[in-house]
Amino acid sequence: MIKWINTRFWSSVARLILRNRIAILLLITGITVFLGMQWENMRFSYTEANLLPDNHPVNVEYNKFLDIFGEEGNLIILGVKDSSLFTPENFNAWNRLSKRFNAKPEVDAVISTENLKKLIKDEESQSFVLENLVTGELKTQEEVDEIKNELFNNLPFYESLLFNDEQTIRTAVYLDKEIVNTLTRKNFIYGEVLPLIEKFEEETGLDLRVSGMPYIRTLNSQNIVDEISLFIGAALLITSLIFFFFFRSFRATVISMVVVIIGVMWAFGILGLLHYEITVLTALIPPLIIVIGIPNCIFFINKYQQEIKKHGNQAKSLQRVISKIGNATLMTNVTTAAGFATFIITESKLLKEFGIVASINIIAIFILSLLIIPIIYSYMALPKQKHLNHLNKRWIGGFVNWMENTVRHHRVAVYITSVSLLVLSIIGIYQIRISGSLIEDMPQGADFFKDIRFFEEEFDGIMPLEILIDTKRKNGVTKLSTLKRMDKFEELIIETPELSKPMSIVSLAKYSRQAYFGGLAKNYTLPTSNENNWILAYAGKSKSDTNLLKSFVDSTGRYARITTFMKDIGTDKMERIEENLQNKIDNTFKDKYDVTVTGKALVFLKGTKYLVDNLVMSLSLAIFLISLFMAYLFRSFRMILVSLVPNLLPLLITAGMMGFLGVPIKPSTILVFSIAFGISVDDTIHFLAKYRQELRSNHWKIRKSVYAALRETGVSMFYTSIVLFFGFSVFMISSFGGTVALGGLVSATLLFAMLANLLLLPSLLLSLERSIANKRVLKEPNFRILPEKENRKLSELTKKDTSD
Structure with missing residues (x-):
C-alpha cells in the first residue's frame, strides 16, 4: 500500500x-x-476436478493415454443381485433394458446377456465366429437355467465384466466418448437413464444398482x-x-x-x-x-x-x-x-x-x-x-x-x-493422514453413493486404473512374448485386494484358445508357441466384430492397455500399490517396453x-x-x-x-x-x-x-x-x-x-x-x-x- x-x-x-x-x-x-x-x-x-498442472508428468501420461484410446470414463454399469432375476419374465425384462439402451444415439455400445457373444471355432471356414448366447425371448425356466449355467460355468472371459462369483449380473453401457464431458451427458442421464431404470424396477420389482463415472459425475x-x-x-x-x-x-x-x-x-x-x-x-x-x-x-x-x-x-x-x-x-x-x-x-x-x-x-x-x-x-x-x-x-x-x-x-x-x-x-x-479418495467427499446418504459401495463390494471398485504398454513396434502386442509378460503382470493385479480382475487382450487370447479347443472353461489359458500360430491363422480369417479388440489394442498393434478398477482407498495405500506395480513392471517388462500406470483415479x-x-x-x-x-x-x-x-x-x-x-x-x-x-x-x-x-x-x-x-x-x-x-x-x-x-x-x-x-x-x-x-x-x-x-x-x- x-x-x-x-x-x-x-x-x-x-x-x-x-x-x-x-x-x-x-x-x-x-x-x-x-x-x-x-x-x-x-x-x-x-x-x-483435475488438481494437477497441465504440464505435470502424470497429466502428460494420462493425456497420452487418452490420445491413443480415447475417453476412459464413459462406462455406465447396471447391476442386479437377486436370484429372482433368473426367471423368464425378469430375465427378458433385463435383456429388453439392454436393447433400449443400445437403441439410444448417445450410446456407443452395450455389453449384456442380451447381446453377449460366444466365440466359436468354425472348422469348415477355419475361422472364429461369434454366436449370440441369447436368441429372442426366453419362454421357459429351463431355457433360463441353461443360459445361466453357460454364463457362469463356461464363459470366464466375461467374469468381472458381466458377472461375479456371487452370481451378481451387470450390464456395461459405453457412452459415446464425444458426449462424456458435455451437457448432453447430463440430459441423457436425467432424460433417458433414470426413466429407463425406474420403468425396469416397476416392471420387475428388482433393485437395480447403477454406477460408473458418467453417472456418478x-x-x-x-x-x-x-x-x-x-x-x-x-x-x-x-x-x-x-x-x-x-x-x-x-x-x-x-x-x-x-x-x-x-x-x-x-x-x-x-x-x-x-x-x-x-x-x-x-x-x-x-x-x-x-x-x-x-x-x-x-x-x-x-x-x-x-x-x-x-x-x-x-x-x-x-x-x-x-x-x-x-x-x-x-x-x-x-x-x-x-x-x-x-x-x-x-x-x-x-x-x-x-x-x-x-x-x-x-x-x-x-x-x-x-x-x-x-x-x-x-x-x-x-x-x-x-x-x-x-x-x-x-x-x-x-x-x-x-x-x-x-x-x-x-x-x-x-x-x-x-x-x-x-x-x-x-x-x-x-496423527493427520492424507486422503486422495475420489468419492470420499460425495454425499454418503445419496442412492448413487450406496450403489458405489455395492459395486465396490461385488466387483472390487468402479474407479478405472489403466496400465499403458508401448511395445515400440507395430503389432508388437500380438506377440506371444508380450502376452506372456502381460499375463505375468496381471497376476499381481489379481493378488491385490484393492484392485479388480484386469481386462486386456490377454483375456481375449485366452478366450480364443478356449474356443479353439471346444469351448471348455479348462482351456481358458494362453496358447503355447505352436498353438499360437494355429489360433492366429483362425483369427486372421475371422470376420467377427472386433470392438473388443479395439478396446484393448490400438489400430497399429503397438499399444495395449490393461484396465482394472480400484476401490476407494487413501493416498498411503495407493502409493504402496503403485510402488508394487512399478516393481513388477520393472521386473517383467525390463527395458524392452515403456509401461505407464495412469487413469482418473491415479490422477x-x-x-x-x-x-x-x-x-x-x-x-x-x-x-x-x-x-x-x-x-x-x-x-x-x-x-x-x-x-x-x-x-x-x-x-x-x-x-x-x-x-x-x-x-x-x-x-x-x-x-x-x-x-x-x-x-x-x-x-x-x-x-x-x-x-x-x-x-x-x-x-x-x-x-x-x-x-x-x-x-x-x-x-x-x-x-x-x-x-x-x-x-x-x-x-x-x-x-x-x-x-x-x-x-x-x-x-x-x-x-x-x-x-x-x-x-x-x-x-x-x-x-x-x-x-x-x-x-x-x-x-x-x-x-x-x-x-x-x-x-x-x-x-x-x-x-x-x-x-x-
Whole structure:
C-alpha cells in the first residue's frame, strides 16, 4: 500500500462519496446490471476436478493415454443381485433394458446377456465366429437355467465384466466418448437413464444398482448445483438473524442484506465474465461473500451508531465511519483476499480460478460496503434510541469486563492454556493422514453413493486404473512374448485386494484358445508357441466384430492397455500399490517396453498429494503477504512476530483437531488454513489499529491503551466472530463430507482466533511492553484519530465546494 492512505486521503474519500451519492448509486446499479447479463455465461463443470498442472508428468501420461484410446470414463454399469432375476419374465425384462439402451444415439455400445457373444471355432471356414448366447425371448425356466449355467460355468472371459462369483449380473453401457464431458451427458442421464431404470424396477420389482463415472459425475454435479441455493439461503438467513439479534434494527439488517445480495450477484457475474466453470470450490464463493461481507457491515454500522450516540451529528458520523473504519476495513479485506489469492500461485487450474474469483469478490464486497452503507444512511433519519440500546447491553459489558479482567489478572493462565493447546496440537498433527479418495467427499446418504459401495463390494471398485504398454513396434502386442509378460503382470493385479480382475487382450487370447479347443472353461489359458500360430491363422480369417479388440489394442498393434478398477482407498495405500506395480513392471517388462500406470483415479490421488506439497508454500506466502501489511501498519519487526502468534496458534490447534478427530488432509480441507488465516488476522489488525490510536491519545501509556483498545474493539470483534462462526457453520449442512469438514474447521479456527486476539494478544503486549510496545518502536502510526473539529452538516458535505 502507499503512504498517502492516511487521514487526509480518507477524509477526501468521505467527501467524494457523500457529494456524489446519486452518481455512485447509478454506477453500482449499472455494474450490477452488466454483471447480471454475464450470468448466461456461467456453466457447470462436466469433468472431474483435475488438481494437477497441465504440464505435470502424470497429466502428460494420462493425456497420452487418452490420445491413443480415447475417453476412459464413459462406462455406465447396471447391476442386479437377486436370484429372482433368473426367471423368464425378469430375465427378458433385463435383456429388453439392454436393447433400449443400445437403441439410444448417445450410446456407443452395450455389453449384456442380451447381446453377449460366444466365440466359436468354425472348422469348415477355419475361422472364429461369434454366436449370440441369447436368441429372442426366453419362454421357459429351463431355457433360463441353461443360459445361466453357460454364463457362469463356461464363459470366464466375461467374469468381472458381466458377472461375479456371487452370481451378481451387470450390464456395461459405453457412452459415446464425444458426449462424456458435455451437457448432453447430463440430459441423457436425467432424460433417458433414470426413466429407463425406474420403468425396469416397476416392471420387475428388482433393485437395480447403477454406477460408473458418467453417472456418478452427473448426479454429484447436480448435488453441487442444488446446494448453491441452499448455502446462499441458509447463509442469508442465519447472518441476518444474528445481525438483527445484535443490532435490533430492521433497517440496519435490511441495509446489510442489500449489500451482501448485490455482492452475491457480482460474484456470479464475475464467474460468468471470466467464463469459469462452477465447481465444488467456486460454488462456495457466493455464500462466502455473504459470510465475509456481513462483518464489514457490522463494523461500519456499529461505528456509525457509536458516533451518533457520542455527538448526534450525522455528517461527522458518516465522515468518521468512512475515514476511520474505511482504512482499517480495507486492510482487513486485503489480508483476507491475500489468504485466498495464495491459491493463484499454484499451477492447479481449479485452485487458481477459485483464488482469483474469491479475492476479487472480497475486495468488491468491501467497496460495496464502503459506498452503500454511508449513502443509504445519509438519506435516513438519525437512529432512534432503541437502535442504540445494543451498545449498552449488560451481557456485552459483562463479556468485555471478563476479557479485561482476564488480561489484567490472569495472564499466566492465558499463557499456560496457550502452551498446553500448542503441545496437544503438535501431538494431533502427527496423527493427520492424507486422503486422495475420489468419492470420499460425495454425499454418503445419496442412492448413487450406496450403489458405489455395492459395486465396490461385488466387483472390487468402479474407479478405472489403466496400465499403458508401448511395445515400440507395430503389432508388437500380438506377440506371444508380450502376452506372456502381460499375463505375468496381471497376476499381481489379481493378488491385490484393492484392485479388480484386469481386462486386456490377454483375456481375449485366452478366450480364443478356449474356443479353439471346444469351448471348455479348462482351456481358458494362453496358447503355447505352436498353438499360437494355429489360433492366429483362425483369427486372421475371422470376420467377427472386433470392438473388443479395439478396446484393448490400438489400430497399429503397438499399444495395449490393461484396465482394472480400484476401490476407494487413501493416498498411503495407493502409493504402496503403485510402488508394487512399478516393481513388477520393472521386473517383467525390463527395458524392452515403456509401461505407464495412469487413469482418473491415479490422477486425482496425485493431485491431492500435489496440493499437500504446495500447502506449506501457499500458507507461507499468505503469512509473508500479511506480514508485509503488518510491516506497513506498525513498522516493527518485533510487532509483526507478536501479531502473528495469535493467528498461527489457532491454525495449529485446528490441525491438531484434524489429527484427533480423524479428518484427513484432502482437497476440500486443505483450504481451511489459508482461508482461516486470512480472515482471523482481521481481528488482529482491528485491535492493533485501535491500540495505535489509543497510544497517541493516551501519550504512550501502554496499559491504558491496551485496555481502551480491548473495550472499544472487543464488541465488534465478538459480533463479527460470532457471525463468521455461524456463517461458516452453514457449510456443515452440506451432504458433501469435504464441505462439512471445511465449514466446521474454519468455524472452530475463527473461534479460537477470536479468543487468541482478545486474550493472548493483549497479554503479550502487556508482558512485552518494554521491548515491543514503546514509543521508539511505534513512533509513526498509520492510523490516526480524526480531529474533533470535523463537525460540518451533511448539507455542507454534499455540496460541491471548489475551495477544497
